[in-house]
Structure formats: structure tokens, C-alpha cells
Amino acid sequence: MNQKKIIFSGIKPSGDLHLGNYLGAISQWVELQDKYKCLFCVVNYHAITVRQDPAILKQRTKDIVKIYLASGINSQKANIFLQSDVYEHTELAWILNCTSTRMSDLNLMTQYKDKSKNGENNVSVGLFDYPVLMASDILLYNTDIVPVGDDQVQHVELCRDLAKRFNHDYAPTFKLPEVMIRKQGARIMSLNNPDNKMSKSDDGDSGCIYLNDDLDTVRKKIMKSVTDSGNEVKYDLLEKPAVSNLMTIYHLLTGESYKDIKNTYSGKGYGDFKKGLADVVVKFLGEFQAKLNSISDAQVEKVLESGATCAKVLAEETLKKVKERVGII
Ligand code: AQP
Secondary structure, eight states, rough: OOEEEOEEEEEOSSSBBHHIIIIIIIIIHHHHHHTTEEEEEEEEEHTTSSSSOHHHHHHHHHHHHHHHHHHTTOOTTEEEEEEGGGHHHHHHHHHHHHTTTTTHHHTTOHHHHHTTTTOOOGGGGGHHHHHHHHHHHHHTTTTTEEOOOGGHHHHHHHHHHHHHHHHHHHHHHHOEEEEEEOOOSOOOOSSTTSSSSSOOOOOOSSTBBBBBHHHHHHHHHHHHOOOSSSSSOOOBTTTTTHHHHHHHHHHHHOOOOHHHHHHHTTTTTTHHHHHHHHHHHEEEHHHHHHHHHHHHHHHHHHHHHHHHHHHHHHHHHHHHHHHHTTTTT
């Protein structure tokens, strides 16, 4: 029998989701659900690596499930579940911490370096260790492919290294997952600064288009976005990183090629292009938010209950094997 390959990916409820999360990750997942066996998780234990308001965290966790559903992820085809409903994630992370992870591995992680640059005294051990929990998320399900934005590539590579080390030190146990990133949209940049990625925990939110932003705010953010020197609308990452980023958003939401976008705005300048982009994003978000508002809390509960039950079957099997190898009774 030709078994479907397994896909795992997740998003942490550490803030409201933005267009980068949607274009870099979720929209890609929607395309994959017909071809692969997919598990899409809300990784809420990752969110508490930085301080969260408990009530907001609970709400955001459920809101992400609504976002998955509104984006077109079909819970009949893909398994949607919460990380905290399957305790095997945290248990495997502890085992991998002890058996296969070196401090030197985690010291190399650039995301940790970026997030702790204001001083390690205020940074949790969890933030340092979170790539190991992410490795556990992936390895528990015999994952073949991990579709992510490009900020997560280094963490998937670490996951492969930990799996190889465990397989070598004990016995073949884990499958080695491959990373999958989109050709375009793997790193949507801030509207204020094309050197920084659009991020949930960005200081100030004007560079970030949130999926739940009101539509007037979205229009204003786009009209205020930084552009590059000159006035020609063309895709050129070196000379025009800001305009190229805006063109990527336009391209991904409309399906129009960069060449067609350039031709449409030829001789018109940045102002007209931004107006056109604002129309595109507002249309997309208007429709998206209408779908989002039609999803009930009861629907979310139901999806999560069956998602956790299915995920647990796979996770238990892997963890049992791992504990056996390590000698944990
Ligand atoms: N700007 C982005 N462009 C493309 N993809 C992105 N992703 C995140 N930002 C962009 C992808 O979205 C998925 C979920 O990410 P996450 O929630 O696990 O955490 P993250 O990568 O750290 O995302 P944020 O928004 O930057 O969150 P904070 O600010 O809380 O750290 C991943 O596949 C990610 O690559």
C-alpha cells in the first residue's frame, strides 16, 4: 500500500497571527492537506517561553484553531489539535534534553540569540530549550516533512541532528524529517523595515498586518509602509527590498506574477501601487474575517477533541518505543 507521507507543523499563540504566519505557513498547509497525512498543532507550550496573560493565552489558543479552519484547513482531512492535550510532547522533550541535546547545540540557535539580546537574566530556560520541544513535536509523529517559514529552518535542522544522535546512541527510532519552505513568502518582512521579519511580538505593531486588524487600520498601515529610493515598482531584493516585500504579498494574495504587477503599475509610482495593494489585502482580509466570525466555539471544541484522540495514538506509540530504548519503566 502506498502510504501518505506525514506532515507536521504548528503555530504558537504568543500573539495575534499576522499575514507572515498566513502566507509563510498556513496557506501552504492548505495546499498540502489533500496529498499528505497532515497534523497541524497549536503549540501553546511554546507560547509560555515568554510571559503570557493566562486569559489571553487561552483565548488566542482557540482563536488559532478558528484561523486554521477559516484558512481552509479541513478537520476531516487534517488533524488539528493542541500540544497541551498530548502530554507526550513535553515528556519526549525532557528525554531528548537529557539524551541527545548539548548546550552547544542550543547556543547556536539564532532565534534565541535575537530574542535574548537584551540580556539573559530576563530570559526563561524554556526559551533557550524550545527547539528541543519543537523537535519532540515533530519526531513524535514520524514526520516526513515540516512546512515552515524560513526562520524555523535552523530548528528543523537541529531536530534532524537530535534524531540522528538518538538513533546512533540507542537504536534506529526516529525518522529524519525534511524542511519545506515556500519559494516566495517564506519570510514576509515588516512594513516598517524590510530588514526585519514581520513578527507577532514586534515592538509597536504598525509594521505587522494582523489577521484580525480592522480594515481601515490595514489600509493605513499599507499606505504608511516604507518604500525604497526611486519610484519604479519592480521586484529587486537588493535594490528594492521594501517594494519587493510588498510585491510578494500582492503576488501571493492575487496569484499575479511579479511581471504582471510591474506592468500594471508601470509609470504610476509607489502611491498607486500601495493603494492597489491595500485593496487586495482588504478584500482578502474582509472575506477571511467573515469566515472567521462564522466559526463557533463549539466547533473548535469538537475539532480539538477528535484531533487530540488521533494524535495521541501516534504519539503514545513513539514515546513507548523511546522509553523502552532509554530504560524508563
Ligand atoms: N514573517 C514571516 N514570514 C513568513 N513566515 C513566517 N512565520 C512567522 N513569521 C513569518 C512562520 O509562521 C509559523 C508560525 O510561527 P510561530 O508562531 O511558531 O513563531 P515564529 O516563527 O517565531 O513567529 P513570530 O510571528 O515571529 O512569533 P514571535 O514573535 O512570537 O516569535 C512558522 O512556520 C514560521 O516560520
